[in-house]
Amino acid sequence: MTATxxxxxxxKQQMWVCIIxxxxxxxxxxxxxxxxxxxxxxxxxxxxQQKGTIQRAAAQSVELPxxxxxLRAMEKAVEGFDSRAPADQSLGTFLQQIAAIxxxxxxxxxxxxxxxxVKTDDLTCVPIHVACKGTLADVFGFFAKLQSxxxxxxxxxxxxxxxxxxxxxxxxxxEAVIFEQSLKHQKANAPADAKPAGGVNHGA
Numbered sequence: 613m614t615a616t617x618x619x620x621x622x623x624k625q626q627m628w629v630c631i632i633x634x635x636x637x638x639x640x641x642x643x644x645x646x647x648x649x650x651x652x653x654x655x656x657x658x659x660x661q662q663k664g665t666i667q668r669a670a671a672q673s674v675e676l677p678x679x680x681x682x683l684r685a686m687e688k689a690v691e692g693f694d695s696r697a698p699a700d701q702s703l704g705t706f707l708q709q710i711a712a713i714x715x716x717x718x719x720x721x722x723x724x725x726x727x728x729x730v731k732t733d734d735l736t737c738v739p740i741h742v743a744c745k746g747t748l749a750d751v752f753g754f755f756a757k758l759q760s761x762x763x764x765x766x767x768x769x770x771x772x773x774x775x776x777x778x779x780x781x782x783x784x785x786x787e788a789v790i791f792e793q794s795l796k797h798q799k800a801n802a803p804a805d806a807k808p809a810g811g812v813n814h815g816a
Contacts, residue, residue, distance in 0.1 A: 703738060706763050706790060710742065713761070717754040719746040721783075736792040743785045745775075751784050764791050 707724050714722050727739035744754070751772070758765055769787040 703790075703792070707740070709761065709763070710740075710758070713757045714742075714744050714754055717746065717750045717757065719744040719750055719754060719784075721745045734793065738790050738792065740788050740790060741785070742788065743783070745781055745783050747780055748772075748782055751782065765789070766791075 703726060707726065710724050711722055721744055723741070723743040725741045727741065730737040730739075744751075746754075755767075758767075766789045767786060768789060771785045773783045775781045775783065
């Protein structure tokens with residue numbers, strides 16, 4: 613009876629040792645290994661993201677000089693835009709200027725027709741159709757003077773054809789667009805200290 617009881621007690625001790633060891637293993641796995649593994653995976657992911665960010669920053673730093681050059685070119689392109697795209701609705705004056713330029717360049721059969729305006733919040737785009745006849749040198753002289761004028765002109769399409777008699781004269785047709793600032797844009801960019809024309813006399 614004593615030997616049997618001793619064996620049972622020994623087995624209980626072994627069982628408890630196994631249970632405690634199992635609890636230690638579960639505690640290590642659940643509270644130690646798995647969280648550590650998750651933190652390691654998170655750190656590796658963050659490290660990969662940081663490396664990607666550093667690589668992108670290095671690539672962008674290489675492109676930065678080119679972007680700065682493009683920015684300077686754009687600033688130069690829009691320099692004086694307010695003066696070359698006026699807001700005073702001077703379409704008639706500009707059409708007269710085109711006719712005068714064509715006359716100075718000895719171009720004949722002149723035709724200058726404005727098209728339908730296209731308006732946005734800031735700009736009004738006015739298409740114009742120009743036709744004339746002259747020598748090739750005269751036509752290119754017209755383009756040079758037109759581009760150096762004080763008005764912004766975007767040339768969209770040019771068609772040139774030789775005359776049927778082949779005497780060195782060509783017929784030219786051009787589709788272009790000129791720009792005018794809208795009154796809304798003009799008011800938005802007016803000086804902050806501008807005062808309305810009619811004031812209130814508080815001294816009365």
